[in-house]
Amino acid sequence: MTRLLNNKAIPVILFLALALVPLYSSVFDDRFVLLFATRILILALAALSLDFILGLGAMVSFGHAAYLGLGAYAVGILAAHDIWDAWISFPVAILVSAIFAAITGAISLKTRGVYFIMITLAFGQMAYYTATSLSAYGGDDGLTMWGRSEFFGTDLFANDTSFYLLVLAILLGAYALLKRIAASRFGRVLKGARQNEARLHALGIDPFGYRLAAFVIAGVLAGIAGALMANQTEFVSPAYMSWHRSGELIVMVVLGGLGYLHGAILGAIAYLMLEEVLSGYTQHWRLIFGPLLILVVLYARGGILGLIKGRAK
Amino acid sequence: MSATLLAVQTLNGLQLGVLLFLIAAGLTLVFGVMDFINLAHGVQYMLGAYLAVAGYQLTGSFWLALLFALIVSLLAGLALEFLIFRHLYDRDHLDQVLATFGVIIFLNEAVKVIWGAAPLSLPIPAAFDGSFQLMDNLRYPIYRIALIGSGLGVALLLYVLVTRTRIGMLVRAGATNPDMVAALGVNIRRLFMIVFGFGTMLAGFAGIMAAPILSVEPGMGDNLLILAFVVIVIGGIGSIRGAFIAALIIGLVDTLGRSMTTDIARLLLPPAAANDVGPAIASMLIYILMAAVLFFRPSGLFPVTRS
Amino acid sequence: MAPVLELKNLNKAYGALQVTKNVSLTVVPGEIHAVIGPNGAGKTTLIGQISGALASDNGDVYFEGDNVTGLPVAKRALRGLGRSFQITSILPEFSALENVALGVQAKAGHSFRFFKAAAKEQSLNEAALRHLATVGLEQRANVRAGDLSHGEKRVLEIAIALAGEPKVLLLDEPMAGAGPEESARLVEVLGQLKTTIPMLLVEHDMDAVFQLADRISVLVYGEIIASGTVDDIRGNPAVKEAYLGTEDGV
Numbered sequence: 001m002t003r004l005l006n007n008k009a010i011p012v013i014l015f016l017a018l019a020l021v022p023l024y025s026s027v028f029d030d031r032f033v034l035l036f037a038t039r040i041l042i043l044a045l046a047a048l049s050l051d052f053i054l055g056l057g058a059m060v061s062f063g064h065a066a067y068l069g070l071g072a073y074a075v076g077i078l079a080a081h082d083i084w085d086a087w088i089s090f091p092v093a094i095l096v097s098a099i100f101a102a103i104t105g106a107i108s109l110k111t112r113g114v115y116f117i118m119i120t121l122a123f124g125q126m127a128y129y130t131a132t133s134l135s136a137y138g139g140d141d142g143l144t145m146w147g148r149s150e151f152f153g154t155d156l157f158a159n160d161t162s163f164y165l166l167v168l169a170i171l172l173g174a175y176a177l178l179k180r181i182a183a184s185r186f187g188r189v190l191k192g193a194r195q196n197e198a199r200l201h202a203l204g205i206d207p208f209g210y211r212l213a214a215f216v217i218a219g220v221l222a223g224i225a226g227a228l229m230a231n232q233t234e235f236v237s238p239a240y241m242s243w244h245r246s247g248e249l250i251v252m253v254v255l256g257g258l259g260y261l262h263g264a265i266l267g268a269i270a271y272l273m274l275e276e277v278l279s280g281y282t283q284h285w286r287l288i289f290g291p292l293l294i295l296v297v298l299y300a301r302g303g304i305l306g307l308i309k310g311r312a313k
Numbered sequence: 314m315s316a317t318l319l320a321v322q323t324l325n326g327l328q329l330g331v332l333l334f335l336i337a338a339g340l341t342l343v344f345g346v347m348d349f350i351n352l353a354h355g356v357q358y359m360l361g362a363y364l365a366v367a368g369y370q371l372t373g374s375f376w377l378a379l380l381f382a383l384i385v386s387l388l389a390g391l392a393l394e395f396l397i398f399r400h401l402y403d404r405d406h407l408d409q410v411l412a413t414f415g416v417i418i419f420l421n422e423a424v425k426v427i428w429g430a431a432p433l434s435l436p437i438p439a440a441f442d443g444s445f446q447l448m449d450n451l452r453y454p455i456y457r458i459a460l461i462g463s464g465l466g467v468a469l470l471l472y473v474l475v476t477r478t479r480i481g482m483l484v485r486a487g488a489t490n491p492d493m494v495a496a497l498g499v500n501i502r503r504l505f506m507i508v509f510g511f512g513t514m515l516a517g518f519a520g521i522m523a524a525p526i527l528s529v530e531p532g533m534g535d536n537l538l539i540l541a542f543v544v545i546v547i548g549g550i551g552s553i554r555g556a557f558i559a560a561l562i563i564g565l566v567d568t569l570g571r572s573m574t575t576d577i578a579r580l581l582l583p584p585a586a587a588n589d590v591g592p593a594i595a596s597m598l599i600y601i602l603m604a605a606v607l608f609f610r611p612s613g614l615f616p617v618t619r620s
Numbered sequence: 621m622a623p624v625l626e627l628k629n630l631n632k633a634y635g636a637l638q639v640t641k642n643v644s645l646t647v648v649p650g651e652i653h654a655v656i657g658p659n660g661a662g663k664t665t666l667i668g669q670i671s672g673a674l675a676s677d678n679g680d681v682y683f684e685g686d687n688v689t690g691l692p693v694a695k696r697a698l699r700g701l702g703r704s705f706q707i708t709s710i711l712p713e714f715s716a717l718e719n720v721a722l723g724v725q726a727k728a729g730h731s732f733r734f735f736k737a738a739a740k741e742q743s744l745n746e747a748a749l750r751h752l753a754t755v756g757l758e759q760r761a762n763v764r765a766g767d768l769s770h771g772e773k774r775v776l777e778i779a780i781a782l783a784g785e786p787k788v789l790l791l792d793e794p795m796a797g798a799g800p801e802e803s804a805r806l807v808e809v810l811g812q813l814k815t816t817i818p819m820l821l822v823e824h825d826m827d828a829v830f831q832l833a834d835r836i837s838v839l840v841y842g843e844i845i846a847s848g849t850v851d852d853i854r855g856n857p858a859v860k861e862a863y864l865g866t867e868d869g870v
Contacts, residue, residue, distance in 0.1 A: 117410065125539065133590070133593030180734070180737075183737045184734050185725050186733060191711075202671065202703050202705070204698035204726045205726045210731065210732075250411065250414075284426050291415065297415065
């Protein structure tokens with residue numbers, strides 16, 4: 001019973017609840033909830049992609065926010081040149097993210113431990129500084145898009161409700177895909193490499209190629225999240241790629257519980273709602289948030305899912 | 314570029330290098346001896362600067378403020394060690410990154426609450442006010458020379474401490490094999506606390522010295538922290554000598570790079586593009602340098618091998 | 621008989637310390653060739669050099685006649701050079717079955733398969749169960765590997781190595797930390813296996829060595845000081861001297 005509760009029920013309940021948000025929003029005439037939930041889902045997608053490499057594969061990337069930026073800028077720059085078609089901008093976002101991930105991953109994955117953290121941070125910073133230098137596209141101040149992506153003449157992106165459902169559908173699709181991959185032979189290699197890399201080599205598996213593939217998959221998904229984010233805020237800025245952002249993504253993943261994939265979604269929800277609630281009390285909500293994070297790391301390391309599992313025992 | 318400008322930028326590069334060394338030394342010691350990633354080292358630097366400002370407001374004297382800030386930053390660092398960090402020595406690096414990230418979030422906000430978000434400044438002490446005629450056409454602020462000098466002095470002090478004293482020997486032994494050192498009966502907890510406290514003081518000292526010439530504001534430590542990490546990765550984690558050399562290299566590369574890349578870019582590209590590309594490459598130079606060093610020497614220039 | 625594994629003058633030094641020195645030996649089909657020696661003799665370093673985990677300063681490793689000295693660990697493993705680890709290197713979060721299934725999966729070629737659930741793959745599970753049965757662990761197939769007893773883990777190590785269908789097995793102190801019952805079981809398993817898979821057995825446990833080995837080489841301070849049959853080694857005065865003072869005295 002408890003195993004069922006942990007593995008199947010939680011994501012089902014989660015996605016059902018998320019699907020009901022537009023209904024809630026229209027019944028209670030609360031547009032803010034819909035917009036806030038959209039933002040949560042977009043960051044949840046980025047967090048989900050990070051959990052795939054960090055939770056499953058123990059690749060602590062401190063530069064994952066770079067993909068949010070790459071995807072966002074793909075959409076923003078094309079929009080600045082009056083190209084609004086989603087069928088163009090999204091594939092571009094995906095391609096750019098994939099190339100960046102392939103190149104930086106090939107270099108970073110040759111390193112281990114703290115060196116890996118540092119080098120992913122460095123690549124994230126490089127992306128950040130490149131964006132700040134693009135004065136034609138706003139540089140440090142960012143770029144305002146006057147509109148959203150178009151999809152065959154429909155207002156799929158422009159209408160708040162349909163956009164929310166689009167994001168939810170993408171999140172659900174990404175979750176299902178990653179869950180599938182995690183259970184496959186490929187996923188088994190990633191999980192095995194996390195536990196004992198020497199063992200895998202001795203069996204004839206060099207984890208490098210697998211890790212690189214996972215890194216690219218994660219980068220692409222985060223790039224899609226970035227493209228969605230540009231659409232939601234209609235604004236693109238280097239701040240999307242700051243190392244603080246990368247740190248926040250890691251916090252979200254750990255907060256939810258590493259390695260379960262739906263944990264990352266829970267973590268994103270928890271993080272953003274906590275931020276919202278706390279900032280309602282005080283402008284200095286970070287004074288509470290910092291110590292809270294420390295307490296979670298010290299005493300609730302398994303995150304939300306860890307707490308649920310603990311209570312179910 | 315004229316010789317004067319080159320000389321000034323070189324001195325500025327040394328100044329940045331020395332500042333980076335003061336921060337990186339504590340960082341590499343703590344990482345080397347305790348295998349502890351301390352992202353909060355940057356806010357310890359920031360705290361030093363704010364405490365110097367507070368101390369000056371209390372006493373009106375730069376020197377008393379220096380003493381005040383050094384003592385209080387040491388105490389603050391020890392408090393952090395006692396309350397939080399010592400529970401993390403056995404945890405993996407990810408946990409350490411997250412917890413120290415929490416400390417950054419907290420302290421960056423705390424200084425805003427106590428001192429406000431607007432940048433503060435500290436007047437240069439009278440003894441070091443004014444500039445020094447180094448050569449024809451070159452006057453350089455005395456304070457900055459004092460900063461460089463004090464940094465070099467600290468480097469020398471560290472060298473003597475680590476190589477010539479008993480505690481230094483324990484630190485070096487602890488960096489290579491902490492279990493062995495503990496097994497030999499050394500109180501490893503106390504050793505860790507001493508190392509950590511000392512590292513904190515170095516960061517605080519850097520903040521105090523930087524306060525008169527940089528603006529004291531929330532988040533001032535964040536970018537220097539990343540640079541400091543690049544320094545220790547290039548220098549070799551655990552090596553103070555590596556941190557010293559790498560810090561000077563990075564200080565020079567970053568400073569000289571920034572002044573030169575735009576000029577170089579203009580030679581190759583049209584001016585509008587050069588004005589974008591130049592600063593972008595300048596910002597990326599040290600990361601490119603780090604990637605290159607790691608490619609040839611994956612453990613940095615002077616790695617300390619851990620048993 | 622052509623040797624399956626041949627070492628020619630393997631050398632490895634760490635700074636001024638020469639850990640292995642001109643080590644040469646062979647492993648022929650059907651035998652267990654044991655390598656014994658006092659602590660610090662360089663046995664684990666030697667295994668590392670053979671498996672590819674450690675680069676030799678000079679010397680060659682020949683596997684089935686091919687010079688594999690330059691190949692990385694994974695490539696040697698795929699050719700059939702299997703190994704077990706002195707410090708248990710199972711995957712603690714996986715079940716015993718899944719541990720071995722991973723080995724089977726590795727042998728099958730690349731693992732870039734994204735959509736089928738690996739845990740449900742009959743071919744992998746059947747083969748894995750067979751290997752577990754060979755070492756007597758089939759009843760414990762679904763137990764989380766980290767929860768197994770120490771002896772069971774040592775046996776699982778062997779099962780995982782077997783999953784790769786090795787042509788030669790490098791065993792690094794398989795009895796390490798095993799109690800008398802577990803050691804007896806391991807000896808039985810290895811004894812049965814030797815007809816199909818020749819082995820290089822590095823071991824401290826002298827009882828096991830004398831029960832299992834066809835040939836023994838003695839490694840002291842990185843050098844082979846004696847090599848021959850069990851009786852040769854038992855009677856060798858240099859070997860007795862090397863072991864004087866240890867509880868594993870000949």
